Amino acid sequence: MKSIKHVIGGAEVDSADGATFEDIDPYTQEAYATVALGGAREADLAVTAARKAFDEGPWPRMSFEERGKLIHKLADLMDQHNEDLALADTRDMGKPITAAKTKDVPRSALNFRFFADHARLAESQHLPNSAGFHTYVQHAPAGVVSAIAPWNYPLMLETWKVAPALAWGNTVVLKPAEDTPHSAYLLAELALEAGIPEGVLNVVHGFGPGSAGEALTVNPAVDRITFTGESGTGKAIGRAAAANLTPVSFELGGKGCNLVFDDADLDNAVSWAIEAAFGNAGQVCLAGSRLYVQQGVHDEFVERFAAAAAALQLGDPKDPATRIGPLASQEHYRKVTGYLDAEATGHAKVLGGGAAPGWFVRPSIVIDPPAHAPVLREEVFGPVVTVTPFATEDEAVKLANDTPYGLSAMLFTENLHRAHRVAGSMNSGNVWVNCFFVRDLRAPFGGFGDSGIGREGGAFSREFFTEARTITMRI
Numbered sequence: 001m002k003s004i005k006h007v008i009g010g011a012e013v014d015s016a017d018g019a020t021f022e023d024i025d026p027y028t029q030e031a032y033a034t035v036a037l038g039g040a041r042e043a044d045l046a047v048t049a050a051r052k053a054f055d056e057g058p059w060p061r062m063s064f065e066e067r068g069k070l071i072h073k074l075a076d077l078m079d080q081h082n083e084d085l086a087l088a089d090t091r092d093m094g095k096p097i098t099a100a101k102t103k104d105v106p107r108s109a110l111n112f113r114f115f116a117d118h119a120r121l122a123e124s125q126h127l128p129n130s131a132g133f134h135t136y137v138q139h140a141p142a143g144v145v146s147a148i149a150p151w152n153y154p155l156m157l158e159t160w161k162v163a164p165a166l167a168w169g170n171t172v173v174l175k176p177a178e179d180t181p182h183s184a185y186l187l188a189e190l191a192l193e194a195g196i197p198e199g200v201l202n203v204v205h206g207f208g209p210g211s212a213g214e215a216l217t218v219n220p221a222v223d224r225i226t227f228t229g230e231s232g233t234g235k236a237i238g239r240a241a242a243a244n245l246t247p248v249s250f251e252l253g254g255k256g257c258n259l260v261f262d263d264a265d266l267d268n269a270v271s272w273a274i275e276a277a278f279g280n281a282g283q284v285c286l287a288g289s290r291l292y293v294q295q296g297v298h299d300e301f302v303e304r305f306a307a308a309a310a311a312l313q314l315g316d317p318k319d320p321a322t323r324i325g326p327l328a329s330q331e332h333y334r335k336v337t338g339y340l341d342a343e344a345t346g347h348a349k350v351l352g353g354g355a356a357p358g359w360f361v362r363p364s365i366v367i368d369p370p371a372h373a374p375v376l377r378e379e380v381f382g383p384v385v386t387v388t389p390f391a392t393e394d395e396a397v398k399l400a401n402d403t404p405y406g407l408s409a410m411l412f413t414e415n416l417h418r419a420h421r422v423a424g425s426m427n428s429g430n431v432w433v434n435c436f437f438v439r440d441l442r443a444p445f446g447g448f449g450d451s452g453i454g455r456e457g458g459a460f461s462r463e464f465f466t467e468a469r470t471i472t473m474r475i
């Protein structure tokens with residue numbers, strides 16, 4: 001059986017006490033690898049290695065060109081190992097291999113290329129003053145970064161953190177989610193192969209509370225914590241980070257809305273709504289899991305949407321034709337199916353859907369649940385979508401914003417005025433009009449309310465991963 005180890009200070013290591021846990025393939029429901037189980041000891045060792053690489057190593061002192069060259073080399077190696085990286089995520093969490101190969105891995109390599117180039121080309125403020133003083137701003141690397149990641153887009157979200165942190169000269173300790181340790185381990189190996197110095201990218205495996213995750217949030221030698229995961233976990237990490245005044249960047253849960261107006265191009269709306277609700281088996285923070293459809297097109301939309309959902313192929317995630325794989329773990333399968341019982345749906349009718357053999361859930365469409373129903377209020381994080389009719393634009397905006405989350409919103413309309421008006425009324429960090437999930441890496445990404453603190457992407461990543469130093473000089 002494969003053995004997945006920590007990568008600390010350039011070496012592959014086991015935990016000091018030899019502890020391991022199993023890496024379960026959710027399709028076979030069997031362990032296919034053992035994983036080193038890190039605790040505070042391993043997390044602290046990794047932070048010490050990262051600290052040493054930052055304080056004494058070449059990385060923060062290299063030019064942007066030198067660092068960029070190594071980061072580009074890593075991206076090239078990722079392309080060359082596309083299959084291995086894709087299969088790692090597919091086996092770890094059931095992501096369909098076609099999505100992993102054509103979206104997750106290429107986008108992960110792009111994250112490195114983009115942030116290396118963005119850092120190299122970035123300008124900084126320069127404020128001449130006629131009174132004889134001259135001010136300019138430096139962006140110094142922050143230091144050691146703890147990066148704590150979720151399991152739904154393992155490699156893609158890890159690289160979204162690691163790439164800008166490295167590009168700006170920081171060193172990193174990455175803790176992948178316990179369900180998806182494999183691709184992070186491969187990434188750390190490839191980083192060493194690319195020539196990125198030892199200790200610059202460390203990977204520690206383990207769980208959250210009382211394990212490696214928590215240890216990475218309480219260590220005073222950590223200068224930044226970037227976390228993606230559940231809002232409740234964000235609150236726990238926020239409390240831990242406060243003790244050391246460690247700055248945090250949080251990308252948390254979501255309960256995205258999707259508004260379809262009477263004048264929408266329905267072919268386009270149905271096609272994106274399917275992707276938004278059921279892509280990655282709905283295990284997406286940005287998922288359009290609350291559909292609101294205007295009365296004039298409601299019945300036609302639901303009919304076409306349900307037919308398209310029923311046509312999505314469930315199956316072995318290693319099969320290139322599969323669109324929906326199993327849910328990532330048994331625990332998650334139980335959570336998601338719990339949202340389909342009568343109490344959670346408020347006794348609403350469910351079209352299609354329900355549990356299938358294995359840890360599969362078929363695309364499930366909950367028709368007009370009551371406003372208090374947990375399926376409508378809480379993040380399900382599975383292939384479950386609610387559909388609620390609305391009459392007016394004002395009503396649609398109120399319904400859309402009736403959530404403590406604020407990560408993503410979508411709207412479909414051919415009316416230009418309405419598109420801008422409604423987009424500008426969404427309490428949401430990301431709004432897509434007539435599309436979904438299209439990302440420009442220069443743009444800020446993050447959420448309002450319970451969906452997060454701060455933004456990452458482009459210059460926003462620089463703000464988080466560097467310390468600004470203002471220098472004023474008398475000429």
Ligand code: NAD
Pocket residue numbers: 148149150151152153157175176177178206207208209210213214215217228229230231233234236237250251252253254284285286379381407447451452
């Ligand atoms: P999670 O919060 O359970 O775990 C995320 C990571 O945090 C894991 O690595 C886990 O081990 C670690 N962790 C847990 N408790 C910890 C603690 N007390 N201290 C330190 N680390 C701890 O989330 P998950 O189930 O892996 O991921 C799903 C969630 O992530 C959903 O809520 C989803 O919306 C959210 N998410 C958000 C975004 C975004 O960009 N906003 C993207 C993807 C996923």
